[in-house]
Amino acid sequence: MKESRSEKIKYNIDKARENIEEACLSCGRSPEEVTLMAVTKTMPVEDINVACGYGVLTLGENRVQEMLSKYEGYDKNADIQFIGALQSNKVKYIIDKVSLIHSVDSLKLAEEIGKRAVNAGKIADILIEVNIGGEASKSGIAPEIVCEKVYEISELKGIKIKGLMTIPPICENLRESSKFFENMRRLFVDIRDKKIDNVSMDILSMGMSGDYVEAIKQGSTVVRLGRALFGERKYI
Ligand SMILES: *Cc1c(COP(=O)(O)O)cnc(C)c1O
Numbered sequence: 001m002k003e004s005r006s007e008k009i010k011y012n013i014d015k016a017r018e019n020i021e022e023a024c025l026s027c028g029r030s031p032e033e034v035t036l037m038a039v040t041k042t043m044p045v046e047d048i049n050v051a052c053g054y055g056v057l058t059l060g061e062n063r064v065q066e067m068l069s070k071y072e073g074y075d076k077n078a079d080i081q082f083i084g085a086l087q088s089n090k091v092k093y094i095i096d097k098v099s100l101i102h103s104v105d106s107l108k109l110a111e112e113i114g115k116r117a118v119n120a121g122k123i124a125d126i127l128i129e130v131n132i133g134g135e136a137s138k139s140g141i142a143p144e145i146v147c148e149k150v151y152e153i154s155e156l157k158g159i160k161i162k163g164l165m166t167i168p169p170i171c172e173n174l175r176e177s178s179k180f181f182e183n184m185r186r187l188f189v190d191i192r193d194k195k196i197d198n199v200s201m202d203i204l205s206m207g208m209s210g211d212y213v214e215a216i217k218q219g220s221t222v223v224r225l226g227r228a229l230f231g232e233r234k235y236i
Helices: 002-026 045-053 064-073 088-094 107-119 143-154 174-193 212-217
Strands: 035-039 058-061 079-082 100-104 124-130 159-166 199-205 222-225
Touching (some): 002 212, 035 045, 064 079, 064 088, 088 107, 107 159
């Protein structure tokens, strides 16, 4: 039984790698430009470590508490990144454990990250989360003011802005999703072309299990896959 579980995960990883490669080749990109991230939420450490052992070493964490409880058990070579909603008062628990925070959606949060990073003697790499569909229920900065926020946040000490992240609205079809990804790419390129100090714009984090092929075709450099690798989540 255990054997078959890990075989299943490896099979899913192979499949995802194939799809990533195919998507890249179809639009003239190199597959090396796209990082496959394993999204760990609700999944047991054993499953995550199967993925790590199979070369998927970039892990995406959503919840501070869950991450802290699993952290010690993870493969020592794993590169842990934070992708979920982050409250300012929890930054201190993760600042020394993650290499990138994808979900920075306010100046206040960025200030706290900068402050904690300075205290820890490091520079924190961050992405700015964009609410590309302008949904009231979602976190992320409205597309119209992203550029202005990037300027503000780039002034902070202890922080380096490396790019943008998004979770698009749930769409009826993939063509609709593609539109949102395309808008993200435009925003990303616009900001990159401004060559703002302390902003490098080389990571575009978009695409999940249902839409990562479309995201890659629009320029994604990190796809965040949960269900496509580990199967459906069981929330308790
Ligand atoms: C859960 C989650 C994912 C992965 O979603 P799947 O549909 O399981 O691939 C990606 N990004 C974020 C921010 C998530 O919360």
